[in-house]
Amino acid sequence: MPRSLPILALLALVANSASAVQDYGYQVLEQKELAPRTHVQGLEIVDGQLYASSGGYGKSRLLRFDFASGALDSEQKMDPRLWAEGLTVLGDRVYQLTWRERLLLVYDRDSLEVIERIRIPGEGWGITNDGEQLIYGDGSSRLFFISPTEKKITRTIDVTEGDTAVTRLNELEWIDGRIWANVWMTDRIVIIDPVSGKVEGSIDLQGLLPIMQRPAGMNPRDDVLNGIARNPADGGIWVTGKNWPFLYRIEPVPAAAPAPAAAK
DSSP states (O other): OOOOHHHHHHHHHHHHTSSSOEEEEEEEEEEEEOOTTOOEEEEEEETTEEEEEEOSTTTOEEEEEETTTOOEEEEEEOOTTOOEEEEEEETTEEEEEESSSOEEEEEETTTOOEEEEEEOSSOOOOEEEOSSSEEEEOSSSEEEEEETTTTEEEEEEEOEETTEEOOOEEEEEEETTEEEEEETTTTEEEEEOTTTOBEEEEEEOTTSSOGGGOOTTOOTTTSOEEEEEEOTTTOOEEEEETTOSEEEEEEEEEOOOOOOOOOO
């Protein structure tokens, strides 16, 4: 399987070479089946295992699969009063957000048993980490950095595209020094500078799940694109959506520049 690292380096180079946001399309390189009824709110690949947070009151779960085979390795059902949102793995801990309950759940990575609950000031949507700090969003244009040892917010950034705030930031993933974020209710991923909060890139994933692959009963309004995971083993970037039947490995492709206006 070809490594994606050179591609990601190219994306960063192009995005940093100009102040304008770089637009991308995509190419599908591979697809894998995803367990049915996985209402994906968070997704991460670590050490050959795929971690998924599946949402819904009375239905929320923390799932761990063998990434190669897709077989379910472990499942932890949640209190029916909690709605699971994003998750991330840092060290020997799994961190999982709840939506409106103002709780960040901390699991032992081996047993998937809850060992701690951390209070957060508002809603929880997406979460990732930069190897040292947790980074989460509350559905607004703000992202919060949390020290996992001090259990407090250390700083925040406001995400903007030009002069416009980018809201509804949902599932997050840290990729090559940048934060990738699904924009809820759209087919779009934005690439964010974690220092300035500026959007450097925008990936249009429209048409990723073909109509003929949509399972019966799928709700096109609710079952939207949501889920980004980078495989550390080869750099591959995998994306999916809520209750989607597949994971897709994609390669962002720079969009063609608009043709220059004809001279008058």
